[in-house]
Amino acid sequence: MAPTATRTPERGAAPRIRPARDADCAALTALVRGSSAYAGEYRRIVETVAITPEQIARDVVRVAERDGRLAGFYSLLSRPGEAELDYLFVDDVQQGSGVGAALFRHMLDEAAARGFAEVLIVAHPPARAFYERMGARIRGEKPPAGRVGWTRPVLAASTSRVGPG
Numbered sequence: 001m002a003p004t005a006t007r008t009p010e011r012g013a014a015p016r017i018r019p020a021r022d023a024d025c026a027a028l029t030a031l032v033r034g035s036s037a038y039a040g041e042y043r044r045i046v047e048t049v050a051i052t053p054e055q056i057a058r059d060v061v062r063v064a065e066r067d068g069r070l071a072g073f074y075s076l077l078s079r080p081g082e083a084e085l086d087y088l089f090v091d092d093v094q095q096g097s098g099v100g101a102a103l104f105r106h107m108l109d110e111a112a113a114r115g116f117a118e119v120l121i122v123a124h125p126p127a128r129a130f131y132e133r134m135g136a137r138i139r140g141e142k143p144p145a146g147r148v149g150w151t152r153p154v155l156a157a158s159t160s161r162v163g164p165g
Contacts, residue, residue, distance in 0.1 A: 015071050015099050017106045020061035022053040027070050028063070028089075036092050037126055044147055045124075051075075051087075059086065060110050064099050071099045074107045076119070083116040085157075088127075104134045104157075112159035121155040128153045 020028065028051040032038075038046045055061065060076040072090035076083060085107060090100045111119045121131055122142050132138075136157035143151055 013066070015064035015066045015102050017062050017064050017102065020051075020056045020063045020073060022056060024063055024070075024073075025051050025053060025056070028061075028073055031070065031073070031089050031091060032087065034092075035089055037089075037124065042124065042126075060107075060114075062103070062106060062110070064090075064103050066094065066097075066099065071097075072103050074103045076107055076110055078111075078114055078116075082120060083111040083114065083118070084120040084122070100130060101134065104131075108157060108159045116159055118156045118158050121157060123153045123155055125152060128155070131155050131157065 029049065032046050032049045032051065035046065051061070055075065060078060061073065063073045064071040070091060071094045072088070074088040075086040077086045088100065088103055088107070090103070108119060120139075121136055123131055128138075132155070134157065136155040138153055139156050140154045141151045142154050
């Protein structure tokens, strides 16, 4: 039996990253709900997520586009004394193309511009390796609660570049 070929997206031009707009809400919500990273037991976490105009107005939400199409986005929460990565999603087709790394670096720059020395990340367990490659370090674990029936790694990323980039 021949091995199954997998398609790895080519690293094209760097994605264009811009502020999210209210008109992006439906596409961002679809990206979250349709992410293959949240298949199986993880699906219940994203099935009711809705990216709203209120969230876009309140948080730092940035969209990555490549060739005029949505490639991914992040949402950064900013509270007194603390910044936390709320969402970082990359379109399934763009996985492995550098979009996630570009979004992550942009998010760190945004946090630094707001005066934060680090960003807290309560990660989806399969995303832990990505965040560690980006320079984030494990701080601990968050136990299961509510709809989340599994332990999640808690990481912190310095806004002074220590990871790839």
